[in-house]
Amino acid sequence: MNKILSELNEAQRDAVKHIDGPLLILAGAGSGKTKTITTRVAYLISLGIDPASILTLTFTNKAASEMRERALSLIESVNYPPTLCTFHKFGLLFLKFNINKLGRNNNFVVIDTDDKKRIIKSFGIDLPISMIASEISRYKNSLISPKEVFEKAERKNYKTIAKLYEQYENYIASNNLVDFDDLLVLTYKILEQDIELCKQTSDRYRYIMVDEYQDTNELQYRLLRKLCENHENLCVVGDDDQSIYGWRGANIKNILEFHESFDEVKITKLEVNYRSTNQILKTANALIEHNRERIGKNLTSDFGDGKEIAFIESADENQESQTIARKIRKLIDTGADPRSIAVLYRVNALSRSLEEGLNKEHVSYNMVGGIKFYERAEIKDLISYLRIIANEHDDYSMKRIINKPKRGLGKVTIDKFLKAAYESKMSLFEYISTHEAEVKSIASKKSFVALYEFIENIIKLKELSSDNSYDFIFELEDTFKIRDYYSTLPDAVDRVSNIDEFYGLYRDYVKQNLEMSVDEFLNDLALQSDQDQIDYEHISIMSVHASKGLEFEYLFVIGLEEGFFPLIGDGSDIEEERRLGYVAITRAKRELWLSCVGSRFYKGRRATLKKSRFLKECGVCKGSLVLEKTTSFKKGDLVKHKIFGIGRIFEISKVKREFKLKINFSGTKRDILASFVEKI
């Protein structure tokens, strides 16, 4: 026990040793947050507290598995491990045992955002689907019923949304579907209506810990209150300065007002940073001090001062990426580990020019984020096959695969089936299997045959799935030839390798869970985001959001211009932007480069840009923000104009914020603004 504690600094030890009553651990970036939580779990167990009474909640699977691993390594031996999982997984487990309290069966299916959108889309309304989906999510996470939305709505559009919300809720409930929000909403509702169960549950989890508390939303807060019904042993860990998910419902007030929401809150600040040089911390501290809504803390380290923060200013994104690519090339050539290098940007769109620059310098990179494995069309198709096998009444999956591989069934035919099925109050699958004559009259002869072969195959695989899971996935491919189908389509190489990876994943899962059923596999899969596919050889490039929790020896942050970082748009919050800046800077361990450009090509046009206010606020760019502009054009350069063609520059001058070029187009001399021509 003492050995565990001796690894900690004073503030960390103070936090770990606090046992009863609410505790807020304000953990600055790189201050050993995970170490503190995992040690606290181990410490509680070492005191003889039943591991089963300790619940630790995280946001991501990645955080959960990392913590589980570290906590277990600190615990000498326990018969069973403490519960440590994501909020949503906790909800899933809870609902498996208790959803019957809402009169529902526990063989429900978890649907993802994509399914949700398709369901809403099927209601046939011409409002933007993703807007409606996120509105519904917002209401659910604030525990507002469709009725309340309808009553409060003043504009007609919101009345429509309220109705869609109601229709959606009815639909998923009657199909026994559960969306991500429901995992928490339904859990909350059960705890609220069943006081006895609420007390039991609270008693069962006497010690609760929450990671990344600054990212919790209203619903999560209220759920935590329910779980603390019989005690107040709630330990939350977070950093108000790193709250960057306000736009998706995180309520920073949860952490800012924690000390008022609970009685006798103990607050511990972890301000010693074990990651960065003082130059980096100084820059980060200077930036975040401009925020008003914060608890306030100041990070220090004893890693020494380190190198000064470098500032890169380029004329445009091409020059920027060239400069950065060359610097990275040099770092690698002088022995830096590529894995310790990263480039961050606020907006994914900025990756394009960066990628070009890196390619030109032959720097291999790994883009984190981007298109997700489980969101790829081929993977979604496979999942739909599995879903139909698990539950043939799943019309959404049925629609997705009914003509994949092609069986000659087009949109019109499928719509006819859907309508007929709807009228007979049956699922698509049910209707087709029981109405052969009708189907024959709708479909063409060829597609009719293919369709019934498909139906029979599904039935065959359904039987197979119940007894022989391991060979099952081979049989699936042999029967439907999805892999073959994709190997004829564009991007075949990538798609086929994704399919193979998925098959491998399935087999691994079977190996680890011998008794598993297909629907168990699917529900677990729904809660799984990307495997963190950090590449083990290359540098990383990613959005600032994606970089949260990571660290790099050498870090570049690009696009520090007004409008890009901070990003200005409707609903943008300058303090949250600044926190994003803070997160970005605090990813750096040893060296940090901040970069901005004078103009950028974005959404089909070139925009002239001003330096980010953050550069001044963090002290990197002293004095005024007036951009001393440079241009990469030189006298004598050959340039191309869309209309005038190719010409040669013979004079360069400055007009206000732009550069004016005098260009000789095969004898004709013209004055052209620099942004209208391209270097060749």
Add this chain to the structure above:
DNA sequence: TGGGTCACGGTTTTT
């Protein structure tokens, strides 16, 4: 049915 063309809109992302 399904390939081709055109208009449109375009932060950040986990479960």
Add this chain to the structure above:
DNA sequence: CCGTGACCCA
């Protein structure tokens, strides 16, 4: 500029 979705025609 580039990807998505709606619509049109063979």
